[in-house]
Amino acid sequence: MxxxxxxxxxxxxxxxxxxxxxxxxxxxxxxxxxxxxxxxxxxxxxxxxxxxxxxxxxxxxxxxxxxxxxxxxxxxxxxxxxxxxxxxxxxxxxxxxxxxxxxxxxxxxxxxxxxxxxxxxxxxxxxxxxxxxxxxxxxxRGIRMEPRKAIIKQEDPLEKLKKLKELYDMGVLSQEEYEEKRKKLLEQI
CATH class of the missing domain: 2.30.29.30 (Pleckstrin-homology domain (PH domain)/Phosphotyrosine-binding domain (PTB))
Structure with a gap:
């Protein structure tokens, strides 16, 4: 197809x-x-x-x-x-x-x-x-996942960047959302 x-x-x-x-x-x-x-x-x-x-x-x-x-x-x-x-x-x-x-x-x-x-x-x-x-x-389900953010924050920032890119590629995040979150993660490195 x-x-x-x-x-x-x-x-x-x-x-x-x-x-x-x-x-x-x-x-x-x-x-x-x-x-x-x-x-x-x-x-x-x-x-x-x-x-x-x-x-x-x-x-x-x-x-x-x-x-x-x-x-x-x-x-x-x-x-x-x-x-x-x-x-x-x-x-x-x-x-x-x-x-x-x-x-x-x-x-x-x-x-x-x-x-x-x-x-x-x-x-x-x-x-x-x-x-x-x-x-x-x-x-x-998205609302129930909010408390898990504390667990995600302990992850390696590079892993977070990979996951962020996947969300952007899937269309879940807009270009602006992706850039904003990416900058914050890069500051943690």
């Missing part, structure tokens, strides 16, 4: 990150299509541009709030909402491919969650809606 993906996605995958499913916009007047890529760690949205340019947004499952898909007679639409309230909307996706993509997202979330994901499904006369909510336990 990786050989069919756009170059922008391939450039941003972690070495051991597995692509579970990829779907691109069915019809578009734009020169290059938009893609939704589901991996074992995150959802990637890429808007390809001409001359090798692109805009990429990666949402780790830990920062995901919900995924909404409406499948109509001809097309489907995705809405991906992050915990911070920002949204990505992908209209005019192939309806059969959209069903497979929503299944891949559900399966990926279930792999990392202790409890099964919450799925709402509404079947209408001419359309169908799917809403996947991230389990609350992922959020509470």
């Amino acid at each position: 990786k050989e069919k993906l756009p170059k922008g996605v391939l450039e941003n995958l972690a070495p051991d990150e597995e692509v579970l499913y990829a779907i691109r916009k069915k019809f578009s007047l734009e020169a290059k299509p938009k893609w939704l890529v589901v991996t074992d760690r995150r959802i990637i949205y890429i808007d390809e541009k001409i001359l090798g340019r692109y805009e990429l947004t990666a949402i780790p499952y830990e920062k995901l709030e919900l995924v909404y898909t409406k499948v109509g007679k001809l097309y489907s639409e995705f809405l991906i909402k992050r915990e911070d309230g920002s949204e990505i909307i992908l209209p005019r996706m192939d309806k059969e491919e959209a069903k497979k993509a929503i299944g891949a997202i559900r399966d990926a979330l279930n792999e990392i969650a202790v409890e099964p994901v919450l799925i709402e499904r509404k079947k209408h006369l001419m359309s169908e809606e799917w809403i996947i909510h991230k389990p609350r336990e992922i959020v509470s």
